Amino acid sequence: MKIVRDMGKAAALKPLREVERWDDSADVVVVGLGAAGCCAAIEAAEAGADVLALERMSGGGGTSALSTGQLYIGGGTPIQKACGFEDSPEEMFKYLMATCGPGEDEAKIRMYCDHSVGHFHWLVEHGVPFKESYYGDGSYTPTDDCLSFSGSEQSWPYREIAVPAPRGHTVQQDGIEAGAQLMRSLVAAVGRTSTRVWEDSLVQTLVADADGRIVGCAVRRDGGEQLVEARRGVVLCAGGFINNRDMVHHYAPELARCRYRAASDGDDGRGIRMGMGAGGAAKRMETGCIVLPYTVPKSLMNGIMVDRRGMRFINEDLYQTTVGEAALLHQGGHVFLICDNECFARPFAPAEVAAVEETIADLEKALDMPEGVLQSTVEVYNRHAERGEDPIFHKGRQYLQPLVSPPFAAIDYRVENSLYTVFTMGGLHTLPTAQVVNADGDVISGLYAAGRTTSGLAAQGYSSGLSLADATFFGRMAGRHATGRAVPPDR
């Protein structure tokens, strides 16, 4: 019985005494050249360090390059200001503490909120383009616009906890794949430093000295093994583990049901496994970002999301990952969006209509729901919606319209039939300095990690853009700390 069959071994450390000589050597070795790895390399190289970045693919980018290119940044950025939105580190902090809890990493959230504006400037200085424009709501922008509400800021209860502000900053790029532009910019920025990049180079395991300090790694390259010394640290930026079926079974089995994995092939958990093998603690390994893409067009939010029995279970205007988490983890992935003829529209993301009927009673029957449940759900919902109220789940007034115009449709958001999209959120436990800690909370000397190789700002309660925020900001902190620069940065 093995966890990992085809994914290669990574956890067993190579003892330093088995290293006869190093094939190469650098101050800082960065494992993986996605968003986290690029930012780590840039900061370390700008500190004057000799940096070697190792990328298993034939070019940098990683999963970040496949993303929508949205970063969660706030606290009063120039773009927020230019578009007329007030924000402060404190409101951002209140929002994240409320959505990311319980088990939230307060120290990381605090540091990131306090330095988010500075981080925006750093990205711009390093060539990441943002347009000074506001798009609206959404986890991506189909245009080249920048700012959007990318979480549940405007939804109950968060709108009462923190002043809502749009914090999704999408990199300027036509279409929804701005992640490619982000990575073109960051890889180019790495290229402007002295960083040496080895492509097609798969890190196989870490090398530890007799005290457990990480001093290098073994790399498969050109068909052979190269041993690389890391004088000041190894930074693991190797992504998550959603593409490692065995790891998902052992750590996050519910996530296996999602049909679409938002990840590159490299997300096989190697970085996490290497860190665990070095005694690093992996935490919140069960958590994932679970997207249920039902919110475009927005008129669909006038419908009601119901479980297999016909009961509502959530406020439909919460961010789609929050609804996705509830649908998959609490409702067994067996949910429908009920619409009347007024609010129905073809969903932007592929989805089928499970049934269309002239009455709610017939719809209930067509969906195999127990008699009377959906009928009373709709009846009670409508009664309140007529008064512009939703005392049950507090959906925003703009989405409250009684469902009274036949025919009535059920859009099929059962996990088997729909496009639940997922990536893992659990990973190595790191300090805000990006240092990996063991199960006592003590630093593992010479070892850093950032991005989805770690448990980051959010373990649950995701808002779009938090992963790229994690990757870019804490990747930077790794590069800074490993080279003796201030963490957090001076503003």
Add this chain to the structure above:
Amino acid sequence: MKIVRDMGKAAALKPLREVERWDDSADVVVVGLGAAGCCAAIEAAEAGADVLALERMSGGGGTSALSTGQLYIGGGTPIQKACGFEDSPEEMFKYLMATCGPGEDEAKIRMYCDHSVGHFHWLVEHGVPFKESYYGDGSYTPTDDCLSFSGSEQSWPYREIAVPAPRGHTVQQDGIEAGAQLMRSLVAAVGRTSTRVWEDSLVQTLVADADGRIVGCAVRRDGGEQLVEARRGVVLCAGGFINNRDMVHHYAPELARCRYRAASDGDDGRGIRMGMGAGGAAKRMETGCIVLPYTVPKSLMNGIMVDRRGMRFINEDLYQTTVGEAALLHQGGHVFLICDNECFARPFAPAEVAAVEETIADLEKALDMPEGVLQSTVEVYNRHAERGEDPIFHKGRQYLQPLVSPPFAAIDYRVENSLYTVFTMGGLHTLPTAQVVNADGDVISGLYAAGRTTSGLAAQGYSSGLSLADATFFGRMAGRHATGRAVPPDR
């Protein structure tokens, strides 16, 4: 920022080269003398090994001694047969695979079901007393009786998946604390072997050789440090981590809300932290056994469990841990049991009545529920219950009576006001041989673990008795494997 402040360090390995000489030496070193540790010691000693058992308290017992002394055993035990119940390893397997999934550990479940009857005989041979009698349903027996339905075997959907059989085997002892008798018996059985027991001896960390093999441990004893060699293996049987507040925050934050922790002080996660420090993988760390003790007297199951809004969310005749999981993890720990005058009774476990009203409408108001929800919940429930049906959640027919006799009461099962009881279920990833594996699934040489230091038969979907089953059976397997005996045992 440290995970563990007052709980002592355990994760950092001591390198063998720092050991100048061993203070003592044994073939097998057992860490912790609860149920798992006793069984490991007995099996190893009976194989002729020199066994040293290290217990931090002044006597063996651990959390097992505080338990209800119920073991989940089946497949056709002499007591099942004597009491007229048919069972087979296959039916037991089907039940556990259905309740423990997803992420179930099929290899462990398979081996345990196949060897459960043999395990029963082993316990009896080692002096654990069981009375040949059937008690009924329940997670404990207040009498000295043995057999009971201790899970959800009779509830939908499990009754349709596997032929129900009672598998809770409670050790013979008047009162509900039969765990003390279990541990008196097992500690006495250890005493009949050559096992050496050191009490008041806290294992502080593991000793590893240069290849990462575990070869001993450091022990705090008599005010000093003793270094103990383990020639064939160290077996970690040191309990779970519910009494380590920082670990709970990092790994299982939802569990922190439960008021009562079913655990001895020793459940501070030391064993898990030691294993993680050695590169062992910890898995399903988020999971816990969450008991919501609302099922005694059973007439209460005629009531309906509703969430903060007044909606039902579960089949009320499922085992109370399944209901507890759903209440805490899916409903935010904000639930009420709604009874009419007919089914109301004072709950056996302490619980307050949140409100009593003459009508459901008034009860709804008194509980601050949105207008109309509880009313339609009860109305739809009653309509079906009148026909002896529950198409919504499939509660057993014997608990279906319309709630029509005023006054109506809500028993307060909000987590802040009620006695949610919890212990952790996550821990080291072990093979059925009790060998600890790393994140690749490869064995860490010289390291074993059993009981709540591991992720065992069940990570979720708990049935009462599974933890003592885990502890005793896989503790045995550790002792056997470390001494070269067959695993699984010949029947």
